[in-house]
Amino acid sequence: MTRLAPAALWWSLAAIGFVLLPWHMQQDGLGPASLLAVASGDPEAASAFAQALRYGRWWFWPPLLALALAAPAAFGAGSRPARGAQLAGLAGAGLALVVLQAWTIGLRGWTMPSLTALFGEMGDRQFGIGAGGALAGIGLLFLTTEGLALKGRFGGDRFVAGAVGLIAACIALFTLWPVAVLLSQAFAAPADVSIAGAFWDRLAGAKIWGIACLRGGGACGVAWNTLALALATATSCTVLGLAFALIVTRTRFPYKRSLRLLTVLPIITPSFVVGLGLILIFGRSGIVNQIAESSFGLNLGRWIYGANGVWLAQTFSFTPTAFLVLIGVVEGVSPTMEEASQTLRASPNRTFRTVTLPLMLPGLANAFLVCFIESLADFGNPIVLGGSFGVLSTEIFFAVVGAQAEFGRAATLALILLALALAAFFLQRRVVGRRSYVSMSGKGDAGLPQPLPAAVRRAAIAVAVPWAALTVTVYTLALAGGFVRVWGRDWTPTLSHFARAFAIESGPSGLIWTGAAWASLFTTIKLAAIAAPITAGLGLLAAWLFSRQRFAGRTTLEFALMLTFCVPGTVIGVAYILTYNVPPLELTGTATILVICFVFRNLPVGVRSGMAALSQLDKSLDEASTTLRATTWRTLSRVVLPLIKPAIVTALIYTFVRAMTTVSAVIFLVSAEHEMATVFIINRAINGDYGLAIAYSTALIVLMMLAIGAIQLAVGERRIGRRQAAPAAAPALVAGASP
Amino acid sequence: MTGPNSTAAAPPLLAATPVDISISGVNLSYGSNHVLKDVNLEIRPGEFFAFLGPSGCGKTTLLRLIAGFNEAQSGEVRVGGRDIARLPPWKRDVGMVFQSYALWPHMSVARNVAFGLEERPLPRAEIARRVEAALDLLGLSHLADRRPSQLSGGQQQRVALARTLAIEPKVLLLDEPLSNLDAKMRVQVRRELRDLQQRLRLTAIFVTHDQEEANTICDRIAVMNDGVIQQVGEPMELYERPANRFVAGFLGTANIIDGRMGGQGTDRRFEAQGLAPIPVPTTAPEATGLMFRPQDAMLDDPSGPDVLTLPGRIAQREFLGGTIRYVVSCSGREVLVDRPFQSAMTALPVDTPTSIHVPRDRIVWLTA
Numbered sequence A: 001m002t003r004l005a006p007a008a009l010w011w012s013l014a015a016i017g018f019v020l021l022p023w024h025m026q027q028d029g030l031g032p033a034s035l036l037a038v039a040s041g042d043p044e045a046a047s048a049f050a051q052a053l054r055y056g057r058w059w060f061w062p063p064l065l066a067l068a069l070a071a072p073a074a075f076g077a078g079s080r081p082a083r084g085a086q087l088a089g090l091a092g093a094g095l096a097l098v099v100l101q102a103w104t105i106g107l108r109g110w111t112m113p114s115l116t117a118l119f120g121e122m123g124d125r126q127f128g129i130g131a132g133g134a135l136a137g138i139g140l141l142f143l144t145t146e147g148l149a150l151k152g153r154f155g156g157d158r159f160v161a162g163a164v165g166l167i168a169a170c171i172a173l174f175t176l177w178p179v180a181v182l183l184s185q186a187f188a189a190p191a192d193v194s195i196a197g198a199f200w201d202r203l204a205g206a207k208i209w210g211i212a213c214l215r216g217g218g219a220c221g222v223a224w225n226t227l228a229l230a231l232a233t234a235t236s237c238t239v240l241g242l243a244f245a246l247i248v249t250r251t252r253f254p255y256k257r258s259l260r261l262l263t264v265l266p267i268i269t270p271s272f273v274v275g276l277g278l279i280l281i282f283g284r285s286g287i288v289n290q291i292a293e294s295s296f297g298l299n300l301g302r303w304i305y306g307a308n309g310v311w312l313a314q315t316f317s318f319t320p321t322a323f324l325v326l327i328g329v330v331e332g333v334s335p336t337m338e339e340a341s342q343t344l345r346a347s348p349n350r351t352f353r354t355v356t357l358p359l360m361l362p363g364l365a366n367a368f369l370v371c372f373i374e375s376l377a378d379f380g381n382p383i384v385l386g387g388s389f390g391v392l393s394t395e396i397f398f399a400v401v402g403a404q405a406e407f408g409r410a411a412t413l414a415l416i417l418l419a420l421a422l423a424a425f426f427l428q429r430r431v432v433g434r435r436s437y438v439s440m441s442g443k444g445d446a447g448l449p450q451p452l453p454a455a456v457r458r459a460a461i462a463v464a465v466p467w468a469a470l471t472v473t474v475y476t477l478a479l480a481g482g483f484v485r486v487w488g489r490d491w492t493p494t495l496s497h498f499a500r501a502f503a504i505e506s507g508p509s510g511l512i513w514t515g516a517a518w519a520s521l522f523t524t525i526k527l528a529a530i531a532a533p534i535t536a537g538l539g540l541l542a543a544w545l546f547s548r549q550r551f552a553g554r555t556t557l558e559f560a561l562m563l564t565f566c567v568p569g570t571v572i573g574v575a576y577i578l579t580y581n582v583p584p585l586e587l588t589g590t591a592t593i594l595v596i597c598f599v600f601r602n603l604p605v606g607v608r609s610g611m612a613a614l615s616q617l618d619k620s621l622d623e624a625s626t627t628l629r630a631t632t633w634r635t636l637s638r639v640v641l642p643l644i645k646p647a648i649v650t651a652l653i654y655t656f657v658r659a660m661t662t663v664s665a666v667i668f669l670v671s672a673e674h675e676m677a678t679v680f681i682i683n684r685a686i687n688g689d690y691g692l693a694i695a696y697s698t699a700l701i702v703l704m705m706l707a708i709g710a711i712q713l714a715v716g717e718r719r720i721g722r723r724q725a726a727p728a729a730a731p732a733l734v735a736g737a738s739p
Numbered sequence B: 001m002t003g004p005n006s007t008a009a010a011p012p013l014l015a016a017t018p019v020d021i022s023i024s025g026v027n028l029s030y031g032s033n034h035v036l037k038d039v040n041l042e043i044r045p046g047e048f049f050a051f052l053g054p055s056g057c058g059k060t061t062l063l064r065l066i067a068g069f070n071e072a073q074s075g076e077v078r079v080g081g082r083d084i085a086r087l088p089p090w091k092r093d094v095g096m097v098f099q100s101y102a103l104w105p106h107m108s109v110a111r112n113v114a115f116g117l118e119e120r121p122l123p124r125a126e127i128a129r130r131v132e133a134a135l136d137l138l139g140l141s142h143l144a145d146r147r148p149s150q151l152s153g154g155q156q157q158r159v160a161l162a163r164t165l166a167i168e169p170k171v172l173l174l175d176e177p178l179s180n181l182d183a184k185m186r187v188q189v190r191r192e193l194r195d196l197q198q199r200l201r202l203t204a205i206f207v208t209h210d211q212e213e214a215n216t217i218c219d220r221i222a223v224m225n226d227g228v229i230q231q232v233g234e235p236m237e238l239y240e241r242p243a244n245r246f247v248a249g250f251l252g253t254a255n256i257i258d259g260r261m262g263g264q265g266t267d268r269r270f271e272a273q274g275l276a277p278i279p280v281p282t283t284a285p286e287a288t289g290l291m292f293r294p295q296d297a298m299l300d301d302p303s304g305p306d307v308l309t310l311p312g313r314i315a316q317r318e319f320l321g322g323t324i325r326y327v328v329s330c331s332g333r334e335v336l337v338d339r340p341f342q343s344a345m346t347a348l349p350v351d352t353p354t355s356i357h358v359p360r361d362r363i364v365w366l367t368a
Ligand SMILES: Nc1ncnc2c1ncn2[C@@H]1O[C@H](COP(=O)(O)OP(=O)(O)OP(=O)(O)O)[C@@H](O)[C@H]1O
Pocket: B030, B033, B035, B053, B054, B055, B056, B057, B058, B059, B060, B061, B062, B209
């Protein structure tokens, strides 16, 4: 044996984490000095081993002991299964002990009153986990999976075992745990009220469930607002999306290709751009209001601020999403079924009503639910246009940033939002599960798509074309707003907003980026660029694991991952600040938390493109490689990855783009040091500085278009189009596509 | 290059020391679907063995179990005496040719063939030598730089074979490797396969549901149905002495008459409804039916003393070219009789009363 066995490698890594590196987080990062953590005079800068040895932090002894006992097995003594059992047991125990100490001993000693009662005051404390702790955790995790593989689990395949361990740990750490913390916060109570009482008060409050608006006075509760808005948006988007899909797939409408371009819009634009556009048209000083005022003396008022406006904006924003899903559905209806109906003497109208529509019904329901979930999770449009019309996502935000910082209330609201999203998600899974007969078409499935009945065609065109025109107008005006001095009052064309945002001056020591936007733009690009490869890698790994490997607990893990995708962004945002504000993982305010947020918000993109690509790759291609003596990892790198290269490029760029345009979760996580472009824009818009907000949005959109254009070049437009049009690949995953 | 059988300059691949495969007590389920039921098999070293059975009976599943892609709930698979249950696919000395060939489209033919050797890894010169030998063995040398998409179906099939043989596996698994070829190609390639297997002295398993394919190239066949091995034997043996109704019916056409044994000692006889009791020797098994092949029966020609006679009437006749197939109705049963075609004059017309005669030694007693 010349190479170090993987088990020995992981063991050494864990040992370094325990013995050499400072266990806890260091204020000023990791310098070369901190490598002396064994000998450090400051307990907080010492390694776990040193802390246990010299500062009486006894709780590090048990995991250290477990690691020491695992050494013989890690360095290869004994038979494989025996070694495996030892490694899995000891490293697993070590990992559990590390987690346990981190969880129970915090800033003020024991984290739970019951523990204090049991063991007495701790008299010591610890900060968040740092480099040493992280390394030790990672080492122990993979040592455990290595042991399981040696034992014969996961088909004896260490790569699969490790991948499963990694993904399970990620989901546990960055989704399940924060959501659990959120739950516990919702139940936390001020000292003088009982827990259930406090929770009940918050849950059942009139601000959430009130129905005053039905009786004619006052406002309805935010839960009802959210539900009604989501239903309205989903309905209008599905109808419009269907009209578009029918035109594109079943008519000879001359501008079909341009219609398809609409589907790119929601990807490249931050969700609030539509809201800004609507304000510039229908707002107090919007074009329409101005014209009505000057020519007819009419005051149209502020109708756009509120439910109407948000609904309109969401319909603009999410119709392309419904369109995308429904193109696949309409294309999935096999023409031969319609031909069969016509040979049985059914008229085109009757065929459409009795065959085509029923076949599309599950697909329509899917599109409806996708839009429903998008609307629930939307934050950008309601915050820009909502005014006094509150929905759950904005209410959560105001509870957190408001003067009282009511985390309990935020958590409760987030819980309601989460419940709604989960309900829609489960409904969608059931609908998609029954969807199978749409695509039930074998190879001999030729046949030409039937043209639409004239009445249906006319209706579809009458609905879709004006809407498309309106969409283009809204976007154009939204962007035009960046080029006039003060919209509605002073129409002088100007580039001053761009100058304010993106000014560059040349100083004595080179260029000075004086524009207001540069700092946030650079941070956003940097963090999105860091997040993109991680997201794509993790997503593709998960896709590969779930579509290619069979292992115990696969369905559970897959399900947990799907759940991750359907947690609305605002919920994740609140859960993250609640969770990572305090040890053991003190990540709030760091760039790390933003990267993690990007990764987990955009993981569906990676998983979806991976699933789509892998489903087109015959499984025997990788099996052939394994029979030729290539290990799983070698097979992945030599056969699978080269064959799905287009999917990798696509996933990389889309995750990058989406990280740049996302709002809902990051708005909770930004700090003065790490400001995000979208959050910067929203803050400007909230303060009424539309000029700068729009100029910045324009720059972002152009940047995103360049990025998307780059994929078109790299991968070829047709392939992307087809892949997007196929909702069948992982339909439920679409649900997580919240902005 | 002349053809797959040419022995050209490059040194030939090593002839392996053949290994045996022993499968015992294997059970495998997909969820609640019990696919392999207590499978026991002994495959001899250097044997060309076939799994034969109807679609969905578990042939592929059993093959993939040997390759390492499926895990059995119970039972043991030994290759060359070694239990391979815990070995991942890449550690088993097993080569597999996939029905779809599974050639990697992003690599040239030569790179495809070199893949397994690079994984070992072997020195470059050695890899080049063996790739050349493998391509040469299958007459592919002139195609080395092409991509798989630029090859015909038959050529792709040979590349897949070359790629597998290059690693000199001890066992060669073939899952319906001929099903993508046209009829003529199929006959040619299966001869080549047999020839290769003999020269390299490989233990090979061939999965098919085409009995002609299995009969022509395999030493022995395991007939499977519904996850259960029905019978193992040489092709002719299976045809002549099927162990049960399924094998009798699956391999060729069979007339089966259900009944039961009665009487004792010298008085033993087979009784079936609407049939005179047939005396049977004491050595005959406790049969529940008898079987004979259509071509073993005579019409109106009781020559030879030891015959079973069934009276009946011609219900239908089918002209098959060299033979005529009569469907004879005998007391509610339909019995098939094939007679050589001599002339239209001598062929019996429909509705003629007749009697069927089957020599005793052509009768197979069925116990299951
Ligand atoms: N991955 C799987 N999950 C569940 N059931 C499966 C799976 N693969 C095969 N089966 C079932 O197991 C049974 C045996 O399948 P197998 O592929 O071994 O059949 P086969 O004999 O090779 O058939 P064919 O001649 O059609 O290839 C079938 O009933 C099939 O439906």
